[in-house]
Amino acid sequence: MTAPTAKPVLMTVDDDPGVSRAVARDLRRRYGQDYRIVRAESGPEALEALRELTLRGEPVAAILADYRMPEMNGIEFLEQAMDVAPHARRALLTAYADTDAAIQAINLVDVDHYLLKPWDPPEEKLYPVVDALVETWRAVGIRPVDEIRVLGHRWSAECFAARDFLARNSVPYRYYSIDEPEGARLLEAAGATPEDVPVIVIADGTPLLSPTDAEIASACGLTTDPVSDFYDLIVIGGGPAGLGSAVYGASEGLRTVLVERQATGGQAGQSSRIENYLGFPDGVSGAQLTDRARRQAAKFGAEVLTARDVVALEARGSARVVRFGDGSEIAAHAVVLATGVSYRSLDAPGVADLTGRGVFYGSAATEAPGCRGEDVYIVGGANSAGQAAVFFSRHAATVTLVVRGASLEASMSSYLIKQIEGIDNVVVRTRCEVVEATGEGHLQTLRLCDRDSGTVEAVKAGSMFVFIGAAPRTDWLDGVVQRDERGFVRTGPDLIVDGQRPPGWPLDRDPYHLEASVPGVFVAGDVRAESVKRVASAVGEGAMAVTLVHRYLAEQ
Missing domain, CATH: 3.40.50.2300 (Response regulator)
Incomplete structure (x- = not known):
């Protein structure tokens, strides 16, 4: 019994x-x-x-x-x-x-x-x-934390990417360093060598050697293949705007599929704590907000596809066709582009070579335990950088914010500035920039330049986290929809020039407010030109896009 x-x-x-x-x-x-x-x-x-x-x-x-x-x-x-x-x-x-x-x-x-x-x-x-x-x-x-085991070492960029992928997709795992006895034993048992890391051992004991994100997603039970080839609505991008569209689309009866290249949440999902989002007076971590939104979308019947890279968008008659990197396709009556933005690369010698080995873009919360007792540098002066500074101050010996501007006031919310001022181990260096990163196999030293005096100083650094603005990465949409000079997608009134609709516009009406230069393609969140870069506005635009999708479908 x-x-x-x-x-x-x-x-x-x-x-x-x-x-x-x-x-x-x-x-x-x-x-x-x-x-x-x-x-x-x-x-x-x-x-x-x-x-x-x-x-x-x-x-x-x-x-x-x-x-x-x-x-x-x-x-x-x-x-x-x-x-x-x-x-x-x-x-x-x-x-x-x-x-x-x-x-x-x-x-x-x-x-x-x-x-x-x-x-x-x-x-x-x-x-x-x-x-x-x-x-x-x-x-x-209540999920077991030892179903998935990750074998690797801290300064492997590929190992960091695998752990970050699992963490951002809320897949519990246990990490073993192959430099320690238990990790070395498991590596040998898996029939692998140090050159094979990361090694992912799934629940049934099957080892995956140097797997791709798609292979990890499939092995962990994440959905990677659509159940249909035609939908009412395809949402591309799983940040706040995309999740908002998926929730409202599915809840209002549209057959909805959300396609995400890496993990739902986008940049907001990497935030250690969001404190100015309506309805969360105590604040909420990006991971918590993302998890709730993802479960909410699933509750209403939306499909969520992970680790699928969209490479093309095409209008075929009344259908809007999305093509994946492997050549497969799905189609829908309408599409919402919610691909968000990515952090710009820090252009300084040594940074590219050390990315994933002490240099990280975004908060990289999986690295927090390894920062204990270290000197951490955070590059950027906006809210994301401030939230990271507060978060890492609980782990690191010191946290230094490196800010190009003269102060934080121009780019960071006042509540964050006050928090940072009250944390003893956080230092803010304004009018300063990173000009070089060096280290043997991993980050060890940064060279910082005072922009006023030109003085360059070498400092020891355990880790550096970069938050220096955003790029939309919409090259795959070149020639499909109109974009501005920075790559953001133009919509609605921004498409009307001298009273004229965009070239090739086939309908006897102006584009709707969030509609791109192709009818039935809508844009929400940070990827939209002239959008307000805030979580609340992204969610609002995601919901509003679905309302406009309904209006568009009624015309068909």
């Missing part, structure tokens, strides 16, 4: 017995049928309880901890609890006067939410937060 599976645990920690009982009572009333409620009255007591639960194999879904406790405050407790129950979601209970502490917990300890006392009525103030914690835990927190 099989033993019953233990109920997941919801833990509450508060040194005030009355408050502790009240929280436990409200949790038991709503969640008692499916969860076991565990109460502790101090941080040390709660840590001991967590250790016992871990030894017994009882999963911990969420922890709610009071901020003001003797011996160990709530932030200190939750930081230690991460090591004992790493998959549990975390929330801080706090009084209004301690709101700053709660925000600090979100920024520095990756707490998911904070709750103000009192939380009456719980139906409005407590349960929605716990529902969100539980939903996230069920989606990502």
Whole structure:
């Protein structure tokens, strides 16, 4: 007879017995049928309880901890609890006067939410937060982390790319360095050599030697092949704009497929924390926002194809045909281009050779543990760079922001500037640029130039993360749709010149606001010329594009 599976645990920690009982009572009333409620009255007591639960194999879904406790405050407790129950979601209970502490917990300890006392009525103030914690835990927190094993070494650019691909697609994995005994043993067992890394060992034990993204995606169960050859709507690009189009298209009854070259989320998905997105007062990581949007699109029936590179777009009569890099095609009545932008390359000697080996584009969160105790440099002065500085400050010995401009105010939100000013190990160097990167096999030294004096200084660097603007990479659309001189796609009013519609426009109406120079092709998000480069506007344009798709389809 099989033993019953233990109920997941919801833990509450508060040194005030009355408050502790009240929280436990409200949790038991709503969640008692499916969860076991565990109460502790101090941080040390709660840590001991967590250790016992871990030894017994009882999963911990969420922890709610009071901020003001003797011996160990709530932030200190939750930081230690991460090591004992790493998959549990975390929330801080706090009084209004301690709101700053709660925000600090979100920024520095990756707490998911904070709750103000009192939380009456719980139906409005407590349960929605716990529902969100539980939903996230069920989606990502109960998967085994050792199904996929990655064998490699830190300074392999190919190994970094594989781990980044898995992480950005929310595929849990365990990493083994082949420079350590266990990694070397697994490498030998796989019949591989150091030249074969990365080696991906999937759940059934099959090793993949130096696999492509498409091979990794297929082995990990990600969808790479469409189930049909014709759809109502094809969405190209899986960032906020593309996910917005997929959610609204599928929810409104359109047969929708989203095609993504690498991983859903785009640049926003790599953000360590987005704090100015409407509806998330506690902030949300790009990965969390992406995961929720992807699951929402799937719930409504949208297909999501991963690791498929779109190389051509063609109008064939009323059909809009998309061709992949392997020569296969799918078609639809309408297309939404939401390919976003990519970080521009840093043009300095040595940077290209060391990319993936200490030099990274975007936040590269998979590298954070390896940065412990190192000096990290972040190049850029916009929000993405600021968010990365806050994130890496929790791991690195020092974080230096290298900014070409005279200040951060022109390019970074004020809330981020204030956060950075309050972090002791973050330094901002304005009017400064990287002029060279050097190292034996990996980044070791950067040469920084003061743009005012011309003085060049060599500094030791463990890692460098680059955020220096964006390029749309729309060369594959050359000759298909109109683009501006930087490659961004023109739409709507921008296509009307001297009162004239774009050349070859076949319809007796002007292009709709988000419509490209080919009818039935719509553009949303950062790839659109003159768009506002914000997550909220990208999602809004993705939704608006679907409304215009409906209008276009009604004309057919």
